[in-house]
Amino acid sequence: MAWTLAAAGFALVYWFVWVMGAAEVQGKRAVDLQMGSIADDKVGDRYSQYWSFFRSPKETAAAATADKVNRARSHNRKAGLDAQCEVVCGNFMAMPFPDASFDGAYSIEATCHAPRLQDVYGEVFRVLKPGGLYVSYEWVTTPLYRADDPEHVEAIHGIERGDALPGLRRQDEIAAVAKEVGFEVVKELDLALPPALPWWTRLKMGRLSYWRNSLVIRALTLLRVAPKGVSEVHEMLYETAHHLTRGGETGIFTPMHMVLLRKPATAAEHSSCS
Numbered sequence: 001m002a003w004t005l006a007a008a009g010f011a012l013v014y015w016f017v018w019v020m021g022a023a024e025v026q027g028k029r030a031v032d033l034q035m036g037s038i039a040d041d042k043v044g045d046r047y048s049q050y051w052s053f054f055r056s057p058k059e060t061a062a063a064a065t066a067d068k069v070n071r072a073r074s075h076n077r078k079a080g081l082d083a084q085c086e087v088v089c090g091n092f093m094a095m096p097f098p099d100a101s102f103d104g105a106y107s108i109e110a111t112c113h114a115p116r117l118q119d120v121y122g123e124v125f126r127v128l129k130p131g132g133l134y135v136s137y138e139w140v141t142t143p144l145y146r147a148d149d150p151e152h153v154e155a156i157h158g159i160e161r162g163d164a165l166p167g168l169r170r171q172d173e174i175a176a177v178a179k180e181v182g183f184e185v186v187k188e189l190d191l192a193l194p195p196a197l198p199w200w201t202r203l204k205m206g207r208l209s210y211w212r213n214s215l216v217i218r219a220l221t222l223l224r225v226a227p228k229g230v231s232e233v234h235e236m237l238y239e240t241a242h243h244l245t246r247g248g249e250t251g252i253f254t255p256m257h258m259v260l261l262r263k264p265a266t267a268a269e270h271s272s273c274s
């Protein structure tokens with residue numbers, strides 16, 4: 001009985017990861033994961049969705065932020081960076097750091113969650129030393145977005161809903177907010193534009209993959225391996241991926257509007273920038 005179950009489990013995993021995965025993403029992702037056991041070092045970044053799928057949910061009782069801090073510390077330890085990088089739990093709109101305590105700061109696709117960009121940019125400005133640099137990737141709508149086009153509105157609202165955003169900002173608002181809090185804008189660039197390859201292709205999921213994942217998730221929920229509600233989350237993520245893809249394909253949305261900002265070195269410089 002145990003052997004039959006083990007064989008069935010192996011066949012399911014094999015089918016799920018190698019056969020179906022490879023069939024869907026032929027030539028793109030399958031090359032990364034070659035035959036062998038599913039071990040952390042074999043699962044590259046591109047396969048993190050499979051890896052997290054198999055991960056035990058035993059950490060879910062802990063607060064999400066504490067869990068993230070522990071995970072970040074563990075990644076740092078593995079990379080040998082724990083002596084150089086400390087992870088602190090906090091709110092980026094009220095950072096637990098004294099004024100002028102950092103030479104540099106960065107944020108990647110995170111500040112879009114701030115209800116007011118001024119609040120987070122203002123905090124970054126406060127904790128930076130004079131002359132310090134801050135680089136950020138912002139999620140924004142581009143000038144191609146038209147509020148009178150129902151397809152555009154549906155895609156943008158879908159992104160906001162699925163990613164729990166307070167509302168996407170316009171691309172031209174970012175530099176204005178940065179200047180408002182005192183930053184000098186060194187550079188602004190949409191890194192999603194060509195020659196960058198389309199970022200959304202990874203999110204595209206065929207109906208076959210959707211049904212495969214849906215079936216496996218339902219079966220695992222039934223067997224109580226996956227917690228209740230995973231099916232609904234899967235559905236929501238599928239829809240959000242579709243909206244993000246539409247945002248990318250139509251060019252009305254970018255998740256990679258990069259701004260490089262500098263805190264003026266002197267008060268005189270500060271007043272001449274603002």
Ligand SMILES: C[S@@+](CC[C@H](N)C(=O)[O-])C[C@H]1O[C@@H](n2cnc3c(N)ncnc32)[C@H](O)[C@@H]1O
Nearest residue numbers: 068090091092093094107108109110111113114
């Ligand atoms: C889309 S994720 C990006 C994470 C990471 N930078 C990356 O590129 O993988 C957005 C992150 O912003 C964090 N976040 C949202 N609001 C925050 C706040 N007020 N203070 C600190 N972090 C926040 C979330 O916890 C989440 O980890």
